Amino acid sequence: MPSSKKPVEKLRTINPSGSKDKNFFELVYEVARQIPKGKVTSYGAIAACLGTKSSARMVGWAMNGAHHAKLKVPAHRVVNRNGMLTGKFHFSPPEKMEQLLKKEGIKVIDDKIVDFNKYFWDPIVELGF
DNA sequence: ACGCTGACTATTA
């Protein structure tokens, strides 16, 4: 990953004529915002909620743009399937992610959430899917 | 226009 460290502002340009792709990013942000404090979820869960469970990577990519999004998105509450903070290095200070999680009552050891299953928040279930 | 990379996940060896 030597390259590809550019601002994702171009993400807004991906939509030529108001396709649904733009909506996809919006949906990701929306779902992420629904995550209650002290809870976490995975990229795959959000992807599945949107119907694109096979494209969990796109959710992660959406998070990339979440930082520049107008509305705040608790990206720190979104981790991978193992409960590991794989995206911590994408935060302003990488430590900010686990810092926020610990602040919300979630224990993080070695970049991994303790009792992940216990704090897991499934959008498919919680949002009524 | 082609190919590599990536905040993922599930499957196969």
Added chain:
DNA sequence: CTAATAGCCAGCG
């Protein structure tokens, strides 16, 4: 049990 591989889709050189 852990390691490698294959789908996934959009952005960038």
